[in-house]
Amino acid sequence: MIELTDDICALAKDVPSPGEKFYPVFEPTPELAAEAHGYVTMYPEGREQSAVLPIIHMVQEKFGFISARSIPWIAEMCKSTPIHVAGIVSFYPGIRRKCPGKWHIRVCHTIACAMSGGEDLLKFICGKIGVKPEEMTEAEPMAVSADGLWSIEAVECLAHCGFGPNVMVNDTLYSQVTPEKIDEVLEDYRRRD
Amino acid sequence: MSEITYKPGHEPHPRETRRIFRNIDRVGYTPSIESFLEDGGYEALKKALAMEPAAVIDEVKKSGLRGRGGAGFPTGVKWTFIPRGNTKPVYLVCNCDESEPGTFKDRFIVHQDPHQLIEGMVIACYAVQAHYAIIYMREEFPEAAKIVREALEEAEKNGFVGKNIQGTGYDLKIILHRGAGAYICGEETGLINSIEGVRPYPRIKPPFFPAAIGLYGCPTIVNNVESLCQVRQVLLRGGEAYASEGAQRSPGTRIIGVSGDVKKPGYYEIISGSITYGELLYDLCGGPKEGRKFKAIIPGGASAKVMRCDEVLTGRNPDGSVRKMSIFGVPMDLDSIAAHGSMSGSGGVIVMDDSRSMPEMLRNLNRFFAWESCGQCTPCREGNPWMLKLSTRICEGKASPEDVDLLKSVADNICGRTVCAFGEACSWPVQAFTTKFREEFLALTKPINAFKPHNPESAEARKYMTRED
Ligand SMILES: Cc1cc2nc3c(=O)[nH]c(=O)nc-3n(C[C@H](O)[C@H](O)[C@H](O)COP(=O)(O)O)c2cc1C
Numbered sequence: 001m002i003e004l005t006d007d008i009c010a011l012a013k014d015v016p017s018p019g020e021k022f023y024p025v026f027e028p029t030p031e032l033a034a035e036a037h038g039y040v041t042m043y044p045e046g047r048e049q050s051a052v053l054p055i056i057h058m059v060q061e062k063f064g065f066i067s068a069r070s071i072p073w074i075a076e077m078c079k080s081t082p083i084h085v086a087g088i089v090s091f092y093p094g095i096r097r098k099c100p101g102k103w104h105i106r107v108c109h110t111i112a113c114a115m116s117g118g119e120d121l122l123k124f125i126c127g128k129i130g131v132k133p134e135e136m137t138e139a140e141p142m143a144v145s146a147d148g149l150w151s152i153e154a155v156e157c158l159a160h161c162g163f164g165p166n167v168m169v170n171d172t173l174y175s176q177v178t179p180e181k182i183d184e185v186l187e188d189y190r191r192r193d
Numbered sequence: 194m195s196e197i198t199y200k201p202g203h204e205p206h207p208r209e210t211r212r213i214f215r216n217i218d219r220v221g222y223t224p225s226i227e228s229f230l231e232d233g234g235y236e237a238l239k240k241a242l243a244m245e246p247a248a249v250i251d252e253v254k255k256s257g258l259r260g261r262g263g264a265g266f267p268t269g270v271k272w273t274f275i276p277r278g279n280t281k282p283v284y285l286v287c288n289c290d291e292s293e294p295g296t297f298k299d300r301f302i303v304h305q306d307p308h309q310l311i312e313g314m315v316i317a318c319y320a321v322q323a324h325y326a327i328i329y330m331r332e333e334f335p336e337a338a339k340i341v342r343e344a345l346e347e348a349e350k351n352g353f354v355g356k357n358i359q360g361t362g363y364d365l366k367i368i369l370h371r372g373a374g375a376y377i378c379g380e381e382t383g384l385i386n387s388i389e390g391v392r393p394y395p396r397i398k399p400p401f402f403p404a405a406i407g408l409y410g411c412p413t414i415v416n417n418v419e420s421l422c423q424v425r426q427v428l429l430r431g432g433e434a435y436a437s438e439g440a441q442r443s444p445g446t447r448i449i450g451v452s453g454d455v456k457k458p459g460y461y462e463i464i465s466g467s468i469t470y471g472e473l474l475y476d477l478c479g480g481p482k483e484g485r486k487f488k489a490i491i492p493g494g495a496s497a498k499v500m501r502c503d504e505v506l507t508g509r510n511p512d513g514s515v516r517k518m519s520i521f522g523v524p525m526d527l528d529s530i531a532a533h534g535s536m537s538g539s540g541g542v543i544v545m546d547d548s549r550s551m552p553e554m555l556r557n558l559n560r561f562f563a564w565e566s567c568g569q570c571t572p573c574r575e576g577n578p579w580m581l582k583l584s585t586r587i588c589e590g591k592a593s594p595e596d597v598d599l600l601k602s603v604a605d606n607i608c609g610r611t612v613c614a615f616g617e618a619c620s621w622p623v624q625a626f627t628t629k630f631r632e633e634f635l636a637l638t639k640p641i642n643a644f645k646p647h648n649p650e651s652a653e654a655r656k657y658m659t660r661e662d
């Protein structure tokens with residue numbers, strides 16, 4: 001008998017996050033399945049498993065993260081197994097097992113951005129959105145603010161090195177970011193609904 | 194050709210030759226097919242489609258075009274590695290994972306001029322007779338994903354992609370596949386595994402390269418975005434004309450991205466070998482920042498070996514005589530810098546001035562590689578966090594002098610012992626930094642120096658701790 005330690009259960013449990021109130025709970029629907037099927041058909045016959053990343057991206061975009069409940073569904077969609085999907089999910093840094101905030105901030109801290117102040121900027125933004133830099137650990141690189149509005153994560157090179165420090169808020173890239181500039185940007189997001 | 198106006202502040206330097214980046218930052222240019230067609234787009238494709246596929250490969254071989262993804266492998270030669278008499282489908286993958294720190298070029302192509310890439314891809318696919326191609330794009334380019342998807346639709350509507358392209362009977366489907374934030378997906382076999390929907394562990398390469406056994410076990414050609422755009426240039430100019438321009442063994446233009454401590458960092462497209470590192474940094478980039486001196490250059494993305502600016506190198510004059518020079522005298526082509534033990538890789542030049550602590554720079558790189566190792570091979574998986582620990586300890590002033598040698602010996606024991614070239618990518622910086630700037634590392638191991646700041650600014654930052662004097 002394998003003892004069910006926390007380690008093993010980790011994949012079957014979701015880490016709670018204040019960001020969840022901004023995203024719907026994962027619910028498999030026929031529409032969702034149809035969309036997933038669209039991705040499957042992009043690939044050659046018999047290669048359904050290739051669609052695992054596009055389907056994961058779709059789920060993550062709509063529901064914020066890959067919840068334990070969504071893993072078996074994703075597996076079913078791309079004719080794979082839940083454990084295989086879990087293996088994919090746990091590999092990629094870009095796939096989240098925890099719900100981000102409404103606005104997800106990524107700060108580049110690789111060499112060129114670090115040279116232009118990326119590391120200090122990261123700490124500055126943490127202060128602005130009310131999370132402690134220590135909350136970002138190797139095991140859980142993303143920290144979510146208590147109000148669920150913000151999440152922050154240090155990421156590696158965003159391929160815009162000449163114009164650092166670079167920051168992404170959701171899908172938008174901001175370059176040559178200074179504390180004043182990011183203040184304005186964050187304020188702008190705060191005002192959006 | 195009509196005059197091009199660039200957006201204010203984005204005008205190319207007079208020493209640049211904009212071919213691939215011709216339409217980047219151009220006033221009035223959009224990613225739409227109309228803009229591209231107005232600029233003479235898809236003419237190279239029509240030219241290619243009128244030729245035999247083998248003739249297209251010959252043309253690319255003649256051009257001497259070398260890959261721009263990092264390794265600099267001749268593109269035309271790679272295409273001929275598809276086994277003769279192959280009956281399986283052939284796939285072509287465009288590597289748009291661009292995640293080597295210091296590299297930023299493909300990003301502008303896919304955001305601002307996607308049709309250029311699509312045209313290059315269709316030509317390449319036609320040459321190797323692929324009917325299915327994939328653009329593998331990193332997840333951090335969400336906007337580009339939309340732009341490229343739209344561009345693919347437009348291209349299909351206009352008969353440049355899809356069934357019966359331009360009435361020739363040639364079919365090609367191109368899809369976009371997005372990664373999920375892993376550097377290792379840039380390695381071509383990791384990338385292939387990522388597309389197959391398994392963990393992107395790189396595959397052992399010799400004896401079977403992807404061109405023989407790749408995606409789904411079929412012959413697969415992986416080419417970088419810029420390489421594929423260069424293929425279009427080869428068709429436009431003709432192989433021989435292309436080969437005659439720039440450095441003899443690495444012809445054509447190159448896009449160089451400069452980051453770090455220069456007055457004007459940014460991207461520059463130059464004829465390969467037409468300028469030296471000195472000219473790049475002093476003329477194009479405006480020299481070091483006020484009151485600073487250049488100290489070190491990483492010439493080709495984070496995994497290239499760092500070069501000291503005061504290092505004396507021996508070069509050869511055109512008549513064969515030997516001359517002494519510094520890194521500033523080395524021409525910017527693929528082979529010149531390789532002759533001095535580093536590489537020009539993906540064209541990302543990272544510049545450091547005398548305000549930088551080299552151990553601190555190395556620690557940053559160690560963290561990158563420790564985070565990005567895929568974990569498949571023990572030396573790489575275990576060695577990288579170990580090197581990070583050592584360099585962190587050195588930076589904190591808690592290390593002994595032996596730790597510096599230990600750091601290098603860990604690196605020596607990783608490279609050459611791993612499945613993929615990441616093993617070299619992570620150990621070369623360590624070897625070069627610890628050898629070339631050994632005194633800075635050793636200085637930090639003396640307790641008295643550990644907290645002695647280097648200059649007033651860094652005294653404030655508290656992290657730039659170096660030399661004794
Ligand atoms: C660790 C590692 C990371 C790489 N990352 C990239 C990358 O981000 N983009 C890229 O084009 N090539 C990358 N490469 C090189 C590819 O493996 C491959 O050589 C290249 O895509 C071939 O294209 P080319 O012949 O057109 O240069 C990487 C290689 C290694 C070993």
Ligand code: SF4
Pocket residue numbers: 377394395565566567568569570571573574611612613614615616
């Ligand atoms: S060298 Fe490193 S990155 Fe490459 S396969 Fe081995 S563990 Fe993975």
Ligand code: FES
Pocket residue numbers: 108109110111112113114156157158159160161164166294295296
């Ligand atoms: S180092 Fe930050 S974008 Fe490349």
